[in-house]
Amino acid sequence: MMAPMTWRGVAKGVAVLAAMTTLAGCSWRLETEPEAFRTPSPVTIVRDQLAAAEGAVESAASAGDDALAQAERDAAPVRVAALGGVSPTSAPRAADDLEAAIASARDAALACMGAAGDDPLAGLCASIALSHEVMSAAADPLTIAGYGSGPDTLPGPDSALPLGDLSELALAHDQLGALYEVVAARSTGAARETALARSASERDRARALLAIDGVTNLTEPQYAIPTDAGAPLEAELAIAQRYSSALVGAAPQDRLWLYNAAVAAYAQAIASGLAPGDVPALPGAATPPAP
Numbered sequence: 526m527m528a529p530m531t532w533r534g535v536a537k538g539v540a541v542l543a544a545m546t547t548l549a550g551c552s553w554r555l556e557t558e559p560e561a562f563r564t565p566s567p568v569t570i571v572r573d574q575l576a577a578a579e580g581a582v583e584s585a586a587s588a589g590d591d592a593l594a595q596a597e598r599d600a601a602p603v604r605v606a607a608l609g610g611v612s613p614t615s616a617p618r619a620a621d622d623l624e625a626a627i628a629s630a631r632d633a634a635l636a637c638m639g640a641a642g643d644d645p646l647a648g649l650c651a652s653i654a655l656s657h658e659v660m661s662a663a664a665d666p667l668t669i670a671g672y673g674s675g676p677d678t679l680p681g682p683d684s685a686l687p688l689g690d691l692s693e694l695a696l697a698h699d700q701l702g703a704l705y706e707v708v709a710a711r712s713t714g715a716a717r718e719t720a721l722a723r724s725a726s727e728r729d730r731a732r733a734l735l736a737i738d739g740v741t742n743l744t745e746p747q748y749a750i751p752t753d754a755g756a757p758l759e760a761e762l763a764i765a766q767r768y769s770s771a772l773v774g775a776a777p778q779d780r781l782w783l784y785n786a787a788v789a790a791y792a793q794a795i796a797s798g799l800a801p802g803d804v805p806a807l808p809g810a811a812t813p814p815a816p
């Protein structure tokens with residue numbers, strides 16, 4: 526005679542049947558290993574951190590109405606989009622004031638520039654850091670005094686930048702020096718002294734680049750000098766764009782000096798009236814890396 530089944534036996538049988546039914550209805554097998562958890566790559570981590578920092582800048586800028594807030598509010602979404610958006614796994618950023626949020630984003634971009642190595646992301650991060658640096662300087666022209674041209678704005682012996690690019694940069698600086706000589710000749714007083722100082726600075730910059738072994742001297746004794754009042758700013762922005770474009774596509778060993786040189790070039794443009802809203806969100810026409 527079959528012994529009656531207890532409630533424990535019924536429950537156990539139902540559980541076994543349910544498990545067998547579930548396994549039979551899918552392609553899994555008992556011996557199938559669970560899918561390994563994928564840890565984010567270092568490049569993904571720095572990109573996510575920067576995207577979150579840019580989101581915080583946009584949030585902080587939305588509360589302001591000055592020129593810097595407006596410029597950052599317009600630029601932040603462009604940068605976030607270039608980075609591929611803010612990751613849903615990113616930790617929320619504290620609602621800092623705008624100055625602190627910009628500083629945090631700039632530092633995150635510089636850290637990304639160094640950590641990304643040869644990845645195209647490094648150029649994008651460098652462009653973002655440069656944009657923050659220049660926008661802040663344009664909003665507070667007194668900080669221009671901290672920027673200059675020195676050894677940290679020149680390539681090292683291991684530079685991978687083509688010598689032809691350095692030759693063109695030397696020519697552009699020499700042409701700008703000549704332009705400021707003309708400005709000085711048409712000015713008086715403090716304006717004349719300022720123009721002469723800027724002319725000398727540009728000529729010195731040209732000579733420093735020409736002193737690099739292998740750089741071709743393309744300078745000329747005389748140039749066709751434009752006469753419109755906006756010519757100096759236009760020329761300065763053209764040089765800044767050259768450095769920015771080189772920075773975006775630079776080899777790791779060239780990024781720091783190109784970044785410094787681009788900031789120095791933009792500082793000259795700021796002295797000529799460049800406003801925060803005139804600074805690109807991504808100087809150098811940075812191309813977003815593939816996600």
